[in-house]
Amino acid sequence: MKVRIKDIAEKANVSVGTVDRVLHNRGEVSEPTRKKILEIIGDIGYQPDILARTLASRRSYRIAVAIPRPAGENEFWQAPLKGIERALGEINFFGFGIDNYHFDQYDIGSFESACRDILHDRPDALVLAPVFQKESRYFITACREQGIRIVLINSRIEGADYLCYIGQDAFKSGLLAGRLMSCGLLHGDSLVVINMAYDKDNYQHIAGREQGFMSYFNEHQEYHTLKIIRKDLPDTDNRAVGECLGSCFRKYKNIKGIFVTNSRVYKVAGYLSEHTRPGIRLIGYDLIPSNLAYLRNGVIDYLISQKPEEQGYQAIMNLFSHLILKREIQKIQHMPIDIITRENLEYYGQR
């Protein structure tokens, strides 16, 4: 049989109000009765009825969502938003609501203005993609002073005070890319690693991917004869990409694969298609629309997914767990590193 506050109250010879006070640490209870009630609760194994609690306390929870505005080259950011909305659909009757504070990924000013708005509006919690590392760090501190709980998605801020981080292990994803790239390579082959829009995107994340990739080949001595060329490409326009790749192909004859450390892999795919260079294994990140066509027609061999929709979904669900269910949640939550090919593509990302 389910035990209710009323049962506890009767056992302790007090009213339900008093039990409620100790249950919520609201004070105004004498130490002896508090002890007594706590003891009874321990014995009897009380589990509060979340539905009744939510219904009675007409409290609602505002969640601020601070992620780059999904537009233009940022198709990627639509996915977390979709996940957030899906989560909301499952728990909105608990009084959860979100407020969007999108910012321009390439404009620090827009981010700072979003931060100001959030601090002004004082939400209960915040889902943050900390694209601007330094500014995010300040912002997180300010939020914590207001008691705003923070869930970080996509990339992390070392040492900051957040509830949990949900995202990918960048290094491991690079390692995986190395493994996928390695299959069938021969002595004397060359590979190219390209960091596109290097100074714009999140530095740490990208660097971690590259390190993971390199690490794979360093750890397997059978690949020590491999030549790996690395390129940083701040500009991602067609001319810059063309020049970079053109010079690579002129200089190195045995290029067998290219690893692009972010979602801009479609730019390289475009080049390879135009210059009809088949037989080059191409690996990159993210199931954004621009990449899909190339995955389908075989120019891109593998895409590694960060599961952005799942990140958004989990961000909200973790807040629900924490705020409503009062459960412990894990601080670091790495997403599975999904490998997407033409053959399994259709089963990802449609939800």
Added chain:
Amino acid sequence: MKVRIKDIAEKANVSVGTVDRVLHNRGEVSEPTRKKILEIIGDIGYQPDILARTLASRRSYRIAVAIPRPAGENEFWQAPLKGIERALGEINFFGFGIDNYHFDQYDIGSFESACRDILHDRPDALVLAPVFQKESRYFITACREQGIRIVLINSRIEGADYLCYIGQDAFKSGLLAGRLMSCGLLHGDSLVVINMAYDKDNYQHIAGREQGFMSYFNEHQEYHTLKIIRKDLPDTDNRAVGECLGSCFRKYKNIKGIFVTNSRVYKVAGYLSEHTRPGIRLIGYDLIPSNLAYLRNGVIDYLISQKPEEQGYQAIMNLFSHLILKREIQKIQHMPIDIITRENLEYYGQR
């Protein structure tokens, strides 16, 4: 502002009881008032408060779970159970509870006895892994006559009357295996496809995987010189596996890969380890403990995951959506076809 039954009642000049009656099609309402109330509901956009509803109607839902008993060689079936329990942890306060009716995967009698028990206990819904196709078909019909909603997981029954199916697209998973196998193959190479415990496991599922695999190589003409040997292995003891593989290796000199169409791939991995046959690409299914060691040490190259835990989780969540939220749910829900390697293994299945 949220609209309540009370608001509708006031607008219609009736009591909340009457509104409730039309809301639930309980009859005993005159046609004119029914029409009027329905009209108001349409105009006003009423959304019932699920929490209040659940709290007031102290209805609970019993979900029967009929899947093979997770034990011995069936480690696989622990995962759906884990997923089911995770889902329950998120929604148990809605009065959801499960009753397990595990059966012996290799004993039809135990399955039939579980079916009888279920029909006797009359749960609200059923999560079924239809391992025994013919018997499952009868059982499903009997359940439907009792109004028991059915969610199928793992494998499907053509044409049966179920609420939804959650599982993998077997053909596509075989196609993917073909793709993973194909990398780096040369003229004159050989591959082996092994169906283990063929007559025991679900026939359709296994056949679909093999067909998908074959189809990959048929569709890519560059592989027309490939020799593909197929073997059915009803018995999976070491002797039988050894004889089968031994004769293959004796007869065909250029075996470069082996595709095992189910989770028994560890038996082949064991053989390859013992007989020190490196350089053979080995692909199979499912992240069961017996397979993991071989994936970690590189004997197994790829495992394809059916996401069994996710299947269990989704089964319960779909029932929740259907029974409590009264939402439409999708009849066929194919799981993503996850590719697991040594490098991304740690991010799968730990939840």
Added chain:
DNA sequence: CTGAAAGCGCTTACAG
């Protein structure tokens, strides 16, 4: 420091 009462939005008998 404590209790009694009203209320959250709905459902469930029951009376008429």
Added chain:
DNA sequence: CTGAAAGCGCTTACAG
């Protein structure tokens, strides 16, 4: 066919 009342398990003022 319809309505008034009690109740689900909790929270929230309010009175003392």
